Amino acid sequence: xxxxxxxxxxxxxxxxxxxxxxYLSRAKLKTLLINEGSIGGQMxxxxxxxxxxxxHETSGRDIxxxxxKQAKEFGADIESNVEITxxxxxxxxxxxxxxxxxxxxxxxxxxxxxxxPRKLGIPSETKxxxxxxxxxxxxxxxxxxxxxxxxxxxxNSALEEAVSLTKLVxxxxxxxxxxxFQAHEYAIEQAKKNDKISFIMxxxxxxxxxxxxxxxxxxxxxxxxxxxxxxxxxxFIYIGYIPNTDKFKDVIKxxxxxxxxxxxxxxxxxxxxxxxxxxxxxxxxxITTAVSDGTIAALNAIEYIQTNKK
Amino acid sequence: xxxxxxxxxxxxxEFKQIIENNENVMICCGRMGPMCLPVYDAMESLEDKxxxxxxxxxxxxxxHAHVIRNHELARKFMGLPFTFYFKxxxxxxxxxxxxxxxxxxxxxxxxLT
Ligand SMILES: Cc1cc2nc3c(=O)[nH]c(=O)nc-3n(C[C@H](O)[C@H](O)[C@H](O)COP(=O)(O)OP(=O)(O)OC[C@H]3O[C@@H](n4cnc5c(N)ncnc54)[C@H](O)[C@@H]3O)c2cc1C
Numbered sequence: 001x002x003x004x005x006x007x008x009x010x011x012x013x014x015x016x017x018x019x020x021x022x023y024l025s026r027a028k029l030k031t032l033l034i035n036e037g038s039i040g041g042q043m044x045x046x047x048x049x050x051x052x053x054x055x056h057e058t059s060g061r062d063i064x065x066x067x068x069k070q071a072k073e074f075g076a077d078i079e080s081n082v083e084i085t086x087x088x089x090x091x092x093x094x095x096x097x098x099x100x101x102x103x104x105x106x107x108x109x110x111x112x113x114x115x116x117p118r119k120l121g122i123p124s125e126t127k128x129x130x131x132x133x134x135x136x137x138x139x140x141x142x143x144x145x146x147x148x149x150x151x152x153x154x155x156n157s158a159l160e161e162a163v164s165l166t167k168l169v170x171x172x173x174x175x176x177x178x179x180x181f182q183a184h185e186y187a188i189e190q191a192k193k194n195d196k197i198s199f200i201m202x203x204x205x206x207x208x209x210x211x212x213x214x215x216x217x218x219x220x221x222x223x224x225x226x227x228x229x230x231x232x233x234x235x236f237i238y239i240g241y242i243p244n245t246d247k248f249k250d251v252i253k254x255x256x257x258x259x260x261x262x263x264x265x266x267x268x269x270x271x272x273x274x275x276x277x278x279x280x281x282x283x284x285x286x287i288t289t290a291v292s293d294g295t296i297a298a299l300n301a302i303e304y305i306q307t308n309k310k
Numbered sequence: 311x312x313x314x315x316x317x318x319x320x321x322x323x324e325f326k327q328i329i330e331n332n333e334n335v336m337i338c339c340g341r342m343g344p345m346c347l348p349v350y351d352a353m354e355s356l357e358d359k360x361x362x363x364x365x366x367x368x369x370x371x372x373x374h375a376h377v378i379r380n381h382e383l384a385r386k387f388m389g390l391p392f393t394f395y396f397k398x399x400x401x402x403x404x405x406x407x408x409x410x411x412x413x414x415x416x417x418x419x420x421x422l423t
Contacts, residue, residue, distance in 0.1 A: 038351040045344040061347065081348075081355040081411050130389030130407030139343040140407075143388040212386050234388065 001103050006032045006077075007305050008298075009096055009106040012244070013080060014041025015287045016277025017112035018067035019294030020301070025074035027302050032104055033071060034096060035080045040064025041114045042241075042278070043287060047138060052287055063287070089251050089273055107308060108301045111248065111260060111268070111275040112294060115241035115285075120152065124208045132214025132234045137161040141168050144234045150175055150217055152205060153238035159187040161238060166196040173230055175200045175219055200230075208235065243279045255281050266297035272308075274301055312342060314350040316357075316367045322374040329396045332364045334422040336414075339368040339378040340391025345408040349391050352411035356418065363422050395421045 008024050010017045013035035024031040038044060043060035050057045072078065079098060086097035094109045117135055119125055125133060134140040141164070149169050151162040154176035160183075162172050174191065179202050181188050191197050200219055206227065207218035214234060220227045243259045245252070253261045253269040259281040266274045276293035278285045312318060319325050319337065329335050338353060340346030353365045368375050370390060378384060381401060384392050389407030395417055396402065403421040405413070 038348045044347050047343075061342070081351050083412065130405070131386060132388055134389055134407070136343060136345050136390075139341070139345045139390045140388060213388065 001101070003095070003103040003105045005093075006030045006104060006106040008032070008108040008110065008301055009034060009094065009104055010110040010112055011084070011096070012036075012041065012112035012114055012277070012279070013039045013068070013078065014112060014114045014277060015043055015064075015067070015290035016114070016279075016294035016297075017041075017110070018064065018071055019291045020110045020112060020276055020298040021071035021076040021078075022067065022074060023295055023298035024301065025071060025076035027298075028075070029302060029305060031071075031076040032106070033076055033078045034082060034084065034098060034104075035078070036082065036084060036113075039068050039078070039080050045136075049287065060287070084247060087247055089248055089270060092272070094272065107305050108272050108274070110266075110294075110297045110301060111245075111252065111273065111279060112277045112290075112297075113244035113247075114278045114290075115243050117237070118239045118242050120205055120237060120239070122205065122208055128208055128210065128214050128235075131212060132210060133208070134234060134236050135238075137165050137236055140234075140236075141165050144169050146170050147233035148231065149173075149234040149236060150205075150230060150232045151236045151238065152176075153240070154178060154181040154183065155238065155240060156183045156187050158238035159183045159191040161236060162197055163187075163190050163194055165236065166194050169196070172197045173200060173232070174198070175203055175205060175217075177204050177222060178202065200228075205235070241278065241285075245279060257281075264296075265300045266293055267300065272304060312340075312350070312367050312369050314367055315354050316350060316365055319366050319368045320372075320374070322377055325368070325374065325377050328364065328366065330399045332396075333398055334360075334363040335366065335396040336363055336393070336418065336422065337366045337368055337378065337396070338391050338393045339370050339375055341370050343390060345389065346391040348411075349393060349409050349414065352409070352414045355411065356414065360418055360422075363418060393417075397422060 007029040010033045021033045046060035082098040085100045088095040148171045206220045209216040260275040274297040276297040277290035383404040387406035394404045
């Protein structure tokens with residue numbers, strides 16, 4: 001199999017990766033964007049983005065489609081919905097194989113692989129996906145009209161989605177592992193004043209019960225160890241995101257939450273490898289900050305390529 | 311109308327003709343939400359590789375989508391999209407909620423060869 005060489009390969013086509021692709025290809029560097037999931041990443045989860053400067057409220061999908069168009073128009077190649085079957089980032093020339101049948105090499109790699117929703121980690125979670133377990137209130141809320149449900153989590157997504165679900169469901173029990181919420185004050189207030197919502201704090205779901213569909217969950221108090229059974233028709237899970245770093249964790253330096261460590265130029269511990277967006281250690285994870293990271297990574301990558309070509 | 315690059319099914323008659331006149335058909339019935347988009351994307355990227363299969367989508371909120379919404383195989387489904395695999399006019403498999411490209415591929419290989 002003959003490898004095709006690029007100046008830069010970007011892994012991940014979310015806000016960070018797409019931004020990096022725009023800058024690299026506009027600088028006339030041969031650029032390849034490889035994405036294992038759908039173009040846009042987490043952006044497509046947001047129906048209404050109201051805080052992207054210069055753009056009046058629009059959907060995350062629309063922003064990503066425009067970013068993709070920009071990257072393509074400047075000349076970037078895009079491989080989307082593929083599987084990375086081999087990755088070698090350690091040498092001077094980096095290598096990426098996709099779908100077991102195409103090999104690409106490059107001088108630079110930008111890791112912009114973002115994050116994926118954290119799962120409960122209970123064996124029956126997969127079995128009940130779509131049969132009582134959901135990760136998207138706007139997608140599946142209708143199926144739970146008039147029913148009793150559980151929402152797991154205590155951040156903005158959990159509380160905001162719970163409040164929006166109260167328009168459809170009979171009752172909501174929010175199960176949260178800590179004794180306080182990690183959401184904005186406004187979201188907490190809205191959830192607390194809603195009559196349909198009750199709270200079980202400092203507790204975790206230990207078991208999901210049901211035959212074909214979910215019928216109940218076992219919830220354990222983290223302090224006392226006491227378990228209680230809650231009858232429910234569904235579980236909506238919003239317990240945060242984990243970084244997609246599995247594929248390169250042996251080569252790239254990560255922190256104890258498995259996020260990539262970079263300097264302010266988005267450089268990682270490996271020469272020629274940069275990281276951008278939610279996948280790196282940082283405090284604020286937004287589309288704007290991912291775009292900023294992608295830009296900085298790309299500009300530094302351009303400098304790196306030019307210096308090393310001399 | 312779904313904004314995808316797949317062919318859309320726009321009526322019950324069309325649905326019947328498609329499944330009766332083609333040996334292998336995959337239909338994803340959903341909306342433009344985060345659980346549905348990855349399935350449409352996966353189908354779009356597999357269209358060229360599976361020439362023996364016809365790929366379609368269907369808007370979940372149209373009246374004619376009752377052929378999928380109320381299908382026996384979808385009786386217990388509680389998550390979008392509803393994805394169906396038809397062979398010689400018969401539904402041979404169906405899934406609920408988001409699916410990865412790998413899962414779609416494995417269903418195509420198992421049910422629509
Ligand atoms: C529900 C929700 C609502 C939000 N609302 C807002 C909002 O209103 N405003 C705002 O500014 N921010 C919002 N955010 C945050 C914002 O969406 C993210 O911070 C931002 O999109 C992250 O972009 P990213 O490119 O770093 O990563 P991601 O969007 O996660 O993209 C990473 C991409 O990489 C792909 N990938 C994963 N692993 C690999 C691999 N090994 N190889 C190749 N590709 C891979 C993934 O499939 C994905 O497409 C929201 C997030 C969520 C979850």
